[in-house]
Amino acid sequence: MKSEPKVYSIDDLLRDRNTCWEGVRNYQARNIIRDQIKKNDLILFYHSNSSIIGVAGVARVCRSAYPDQTSFDPKSDYFDPKSSPDNPRWFQIDIQFMNKFSSIVTLEMVKQDPDLIGMGVRKKGNRLSVQPVTKTHFERILQLGTPKSVAKIGSQSTIKISQTWHRVTG
């Protein structure tokens, strides 16, 4: 998921702990939010349009899609008169802070890594603000972002998230 850090950064999410991911007004991104994203999915938090472009950390979906409340609010910048509670056009999710990388995994690193061929953000004209990431690519980004906190224990890898060791299985 992309965000312009001037608007909302990983540090903002670290401070807030949770936030509503609202205001998505692109049908392709809407469909992904509504149809594909599930509770507890992990998110790569990407800083776009910034002096340091790249993946800044990890978040988690703590509530799956529900109608975008801002679309009903005439005072909101995201108001859409064609959306109504009876027939909502746009959807939001809630996300929770998980981890901030010790340093950003820059777009340049992503583009140069042979293991990350095919990742959405590498593609020219990539404008989709919410896009799927393969498990392989996700884990590779974690390796690049948190090298000291990734350890192999048996056949399972673990990542350090918010002072707590969570196991990533499968």
Add this chain to the structure above:
DNA sequence: GCCAACGTTGGC
């Protein structure tokens, strides 16, 4: 600030 890429709008 520039501009390529892309999505949306609206006239026909």
Add this chain to the structure above:
DNA sequence: GCCAACGTTGGC
């Protein structure tokens, strides 16, 4: 349904 015009995104 076509497509030109326009607006937005996002890397550089």
